[in-house]
Amino acid sequence: MPDHFRKEKINPCVKITLCLWLCLSISIIKFLWNKSLKLFFLSIQRKIVPLCHYLNNNSREVKIIHVDMDQFFAAVEQRDNPELKGKPIAVGHDAERGVVSTASYEARRFGVHSAQSIQVAKRLCPHLIIVDPHFQRYKEVSAQLHEIFHDYTDLIEPISLDEAFLDVTENKKGIELGVDIAREIKQRIRETTGLTASAGVSYCKFLAKIASDWRKPDGLTVIHPDRALDFIAQLKVEKIWGVGQKTAEKMHRMGIFTGLDLRNMSLTRLTQEFGKMGQVFYDFSRGIDNRPVISEWERKSVSCEQTFESDISENSAVNIHLYHTVLELVRRIEKNDFEGRTLTLKVKFLDFQQITRSITVDHILRTKDEILPLAKQLMHSVEFHSHPIRLLGLGVSNQKSSTAQEQQPWVELELEFEPWPEV
Numbered sequence: 175m176p177d178h179f180r181k182e183k184i185n186p187c188v189k190i191t192l193c194l195w196l197c198l199s200i201s202i203i204k205f206l207w208n209k210s211l212k213l214f215f216l217s218i219q220r221k222i223v224p225l226c227h228y229l230n231n232n233s234r235e236v237k238i239i240h241v242d243m244d245q246f247f248a249a250v251e252q253r254d255n256p257e258l259k260g261k262p263i264a265v266g267h268d269a270e271r272g273v274v275s276t277a278s279y280e281a282r283r284f285g286v287h288s289a290q291s292i293q294v295a296k297r298l299c300p301h302l303i304i305v306d307p308h309f310q311r312y313k314e315v316s317a318q319l320h321e322i323f324h325d326y327t328d329l330i331e332p333i334s335l336d337e338a339f340l341d342v343t344e345n346k347k348g349i350e351l352g353v354d355i356a357r358e359i360k361q362r363i364r365e366t367t368g369l370t371a372s373a374g375v376s377y378c379k380f381l382a383k384i385a386s387d388w389r390k391p392d393g394l395t396v397i398h399p400d401r402a403l404d405f406i407a408q409l410k411v412e413k414i415w416g417v418g419q420k421t422a423e424k425m426h427r428m429g430i431f432t433g434l435d436l437r438n439m440s441l442t443r444l445t446q447e448f449g450k451m452g453q454v455f456y457d458f459s460r461g462i463d464n465r466p467v468i469s470e471w472e473r474k475s476v477s478c479e480q481t482f483e484s485d486i487s488e489n490s491a492v493n494i495h496l497y498h499t500v501l502e503l504v505r506r507i508e509k510n511d512f513e514g515r516t517l518t519l520k521v522k523f524l525d526f527q528q529i530t531r532s533i534t535v536d537h538i539l540r541t542k543d544e545i546l547p548l549a550k551q552l553m554h555s556v557e558f559h560s561h562p563i564r565l566l567g568l569g570v571s572n573q574k575s576s577t578a579q580e581q582q583p584w585v586e587l588e589l590e591f592e593p594w595p596e597v
């Protein structure tokens with residue numbers, strides 16, 4: 175055999191040294207990966223994923239403004255009665271079971287807030303002045319706000335009397351920057367109503383809403399797409415849409431306190447823990463919110479649904495959950511000032527099989543007393559004792575009465591149900 179084909183024998187010392195070098199190099203790469211390279215790649219990924227998203231959806235160009243009046247009912251009362259200016263007031267009925275609709279900022283300093291019992295509020299703030307509400311005046315101001323909004327866009331989604339989203343991407347005045355429109359709107363609201371509003375500007379609803387709350391009162395905050403991820407990273411989870419007190423507590427137990435903590439959770443884990451809302455939280459933490467601004471005339475239904483932590487099959491449990499779903503539906507109907515005549519029940523069972531049952535009546539469905547008996551009637555046709563329920567939903571649709579549906583009240587209806595986040 176020629177010399178150069180002979181296998182060279184490697185000295186064992188060299189072998190050991192090579193092995194040691196290899197192990198050391200692997201450890202160094204592993205260390206660097208864990209400490210910095212991984213973070214480096216993750217940070218690039220975090221920038222790139224939403225960036226691709228913006229580019230895909232042209233969301234960089236979407237301009238959304240969220241307008242929210244400051245201490246609305248209280249501000250109207252203070253405007254109309256100068257004696258109340260600068261004083262701690264709560265709007266509500268001064269009765270044993272009266273509830274605070276809203277409180278002036280002077281009263282909020284004492285811990286008085288919306289939905290609190292008037293009696294508790296009075297204990298917290300002994301000089302509190304209780305003022306009866308004047309809904310007609312609030313409605314008038316709301317109409318003035320909408321008149322102003324319509325000068326800029328018709329894509330307006332009212333959330334309540336004092337709050338709305340405006341899509342100003344294509345605005346009637348051809349103004350380039352959302353912030354300039356928001357500034358103008360705030361100024362005009364002040365001139366027309368004598369009240370202040372706070373506004374938030376961003377490329378999606380979720381961030382525009384957070385922005386309007388950022389510097390209340392009389393605030394104006396812009397969250398630019400380039401800054402969105404950093405902004406979300408430091409955001410407390412309580413600020414995120416859909417994270418109520420219970421969800422926040424659960425998140426805290428999971429070690430999630432900020433938007434960045436949320437972003438570091440896998441989609442699988444989030445959907446395991448929060449169901450449908452898991453995907454929403456996953457997206458929000460990445461600055462992704464594709465919900466369009468839906469103007470009033472486009473809204474075809476109002477609905478809500480709830481997934482239970484454990485499946486239910488007892489009459490009592492079903493009745494209780496049905497009752498709470500009706501209350502939530504009524505709240506949404508009121509909030510959206512929606513007028514529909516068809517009630518739809520959606521039931522998803524343990525095995526994910528899903529059914530819907532609908533009934534149409536000749537009057538507008540608004541109150542609990544109108545809706546609850548119909549909901550029970552629809553529920554009556556559902557066999558759940560041997561087929562436990564994992565999700566219940568109710569929706570109201572059909573703004574104009576339809577003779578076809580009246581003649582055939584039990585129908586399967588396609589309705590987009592909205593998950594029921596905590597607010």
Ligand code: DCP
Binds near residue numbers: 246274275
């Ligand atoms: N409202 C109510 N009951 C509640 C919450 C609110 O009746 N539980 C009414 C009174 C508020 C109005 O809706 O004035 C608007 O609600 P907001 O949440 O916008 O609260 P405010 O405008 O009062 O205060 P803020 O300055 O925080 O927006």
Ligand code: MG
Binds near residue numbers: 246
């Ligand atoms: Mg408000």
